[in-house]
Amino acid sequence: MEANELLLATPEAREACGVFGIWGPGEDVSRLTYFGLFALQHRGQESAGIAVSDGKQIDLFREMGLVSQIFDEDTLTRLKGDLAIGHTRYSTTGTTTLANAQPMVAEWKGGKIALAHNGNLVNARALRDELEAAGEKFEASSDSEVMLRMIARGANRLGSVEDAVAACMPQWAGAYSVTILTENCVMAVRDPYGVRPLCLGRLNGKAHVFASESCALNVIGADLVREVEPGEVVVADGDGIRSRLVQRSPRQALCVFEYIYMARPDSQIGGHLVHEARRRLGCQLAKEHPVEADVVIPVPDTGWPAAIGFAEESGLPFGEGLIKNRYIPRTFIQPDQRLRELGVRVKLNPLREALQGRRVVMVDDSIVRGTTKSRIVHLIREAGAKDVHVRISAPPYRWPCYYGVDTSNRSELIGARCSVEEIRQAIGADSLGYQSVQGLLQGLNIPRRKLCLACFTGRYPIAIPKDVKLSKLDLEEGTWREGRGEAETEAPAPSPTETQE
Numbered sequence: 001m002e003a004n005e006l007l008l009a010t011p012e013a014r015e016a017c018g019v020f021g022i023w024g025p026g027e028d029v030s031r032l033t034y035f036g037l038f039a040l041q042h043r044g045q046e047s048a049g050i051a052v053s054d055g056k057q058i059d060l061f062r063e064m065g066l067v068s069q070i071f072d073e074d075t076l077t078r079l080k081g082d083l084a085i086g087h088t089r090y091s092t093t094g095t096t097t098l099a100n101a102q103p104m105v106a107e108w109k110g111g112k113i114a115l116a117h118n119g120n121l122v123n124a125r126a127l128r129d130e131l132e133a134a135g136e137k138f139e140a141s142s143d144s145e146v147m148l149r150m151i152a153r154g155a156n157r158l159g160s161v162e163d164a165v166a167a168c169m170p171q172w173a174g175a176y177s178v179t180i181l182t183e184n185c186v187m188a189v190r191d192p193y194g195v196r197p198l199c200l201g202r203l204n205g206k207a208h209v210f211a212s213e214s215c216a217l218n219v220i221g222a223d224l225v226r227e228v229e230p231g232e233v234v235v236a237d238g239d240g241i242r243s244r245l246v247q248r249s250p251r252q253a254l255c256v257f258e259y260i261y262m263a264r265p266d267s268q269i270g271g272h273l274v275h276e277a278r279r280r281l282g283c284q285l286a287k288e289h290p291v292e293a294d295v296v297i298p299v300p301d302t303g304w305p306a307a308i309g310f311a312e313e314s315g316l317p318f319g320e321g322l323i324k325n326r327y328i329p330r331t332f333i334q335p336d337q338r339l340r341e342l343g344v345r346v347k348l349n350p351l352r353e354a355l356q357g358r359r360v361v362m363v364d365d366s367i368v369r370g371t372t373k374s375r376i377v378h379l380i381r382e383a384g385a386k387d388v389h390v391r392i393s394a395p396p397y398r399w400p401c402y403y404g405v406d407t408s409n410r411s412e413l414i415g416a417r418c419s420v421e422e423i424r425q426a427i428g429a430d431s432l433g434y435q436s437v438q439g440l441l442q443g444l445n446i447p448r449r450k451l452c453l454a455c456f457t458g459r460y461p462i463a464i465p466k467d468v469k470l471s472k473l474d475l476e477e478g479t480w481r482e483g484r485g486e487a488e489t490e491a492p493a494p495s496p497t498e499t500q501e
């Protein structure tokens with residue numbers, strides 16, 4: 001979905017956050033955390049932070065901006081200690097302010113607790129109301145602070161942060177992959193559905209490392225040991241590593257978008273290398289939607305592996321047709337109207353020689369609002385392509401996400417409003433083929449019961465409170481039946497077919 005950022009100011013669907021943690025006496029934990037966060041930068045670019053403990057006290061540094069802009073030699077040298085956690089943030093709840101940057105720190109009677117969270121609690125509002133009624137004061141507006149304050153209160157009552165976390169987990173509904181730091185331990189906590197990834201690694205035979213994705217282990221030379229299991233709390237301290245399975249769930253619900261778009265292709269999730277999973281999706285897509293053409297091109301960067309797979313399966317040549325400028329920061333000056341009309345060229349420029357007079361298959365991972373895709377199709381046509389056939393490695397995106405991916409309201413999702421033929425017309429393609437849900441599962445080779453597919457099916461594995469649900473639905477459509485409290489319910493699909501040629 002890289003191309004969705006082409007409008008610069010209004011990316012269509014955005015990542016949530018990246019978390020990291022390390023227990024490593026004798027290691028330069030602040031620098032290792034810095035490099036871990038650098039590898040997780042794709043999961044959030046609004047703010048970042050590192051909290052370090054030397055066994056006696058916790059120091060915190062967090063700022064708005066990219067990891068490379070926030071930390072310098074001086075900052076990292078000042079953050080001395082043996083254990084640390086870190087965070088890169090993109091807001092899905094709470095505003096974009098320094099107060100909401102993470103890690104966040106709270107005090108309890110035994111010291112301090114720092115917390116870094118990836119995901120989204122669907123019952124955060126109700127929990128916050130309860131805490132406020134009990135006299136709790138909040139400094140920020142995110143669900144992560146609700147979690148932190150609940151842990152601190154629980155620790156005061158139970159005398160242990162670890163026990164407090166275990167006591168809080170049954171009260172948290174939604175997605176959470178969390179790293180927690182106290183003066184003398186690092187914890188990793190994952191919700192019982194395992195919506196967001198979280199893994200455990202080992203560095204130099206003795207340091208224990210936690211990260212949202214295994215690419216952050218690779219970058220510091222750590223080996224992937226295993227995933228933190230859904231519902232599990234893993235604690236690393238002076239006694240080694242111990243695990244507690246706090247909650248079991250009847251099913252898992254790993255976000256399928258981690259495979260399609262969010263995770264880095266060099267990460268391994270659920271035993272699958274993400275790049276390979278995307279390549280297989282491209283193969284499956286070519287089986288479902290073959291087309292006569294001269295060349296297969298990816299929309300860079302996330303469309304690459306699926307385009308490779310499509311080319312392999314179809315026997316069509318693979319080529320590069322769009323060159324991406326990789327150096328556009330989030331604070332990029334907004335294009336004026338004239339530049340906007342030049343379209344996406346600021347970020348993508350077509351390779352005219354590769355496209356002219358050719359029938360092009362353009363492969364990407366998703367269409368959210370459709371505006372960006374129509375500009376890219378236009379760009380390819382302008383460069384002289386004879387036909388532009390669009391192939392999407394995911395099914396139509398029809399339902400909003402409540403579990404930590406910042407997507408549009410339902411009324412803004414083109415897949416919710418339009419049939420595939422209407423979308424084809426809107427983006428100006430000669431043909432449009434989406435992967436079916438069945439094809440997605442087949443391509444990934446992962447059972448349906450292990451994945452969240454809610455943005456394609458409307459079946460939400462974790463029940464969404466009514467007030468939260470209504471905030472993202474288009475009530476005029478009348479497709480949402482009210483009053484359902486069950487955990488997983490299917491909503492009607494607006495379009496009977498996944499393909500339009």
Ligand code: SF4
Nearest residue numbers: 255256401452454455
């Ligand atoms: S609704 Fe979609 S984006 Fe959100 S967790 Fe489920 S699969 Fe992922």
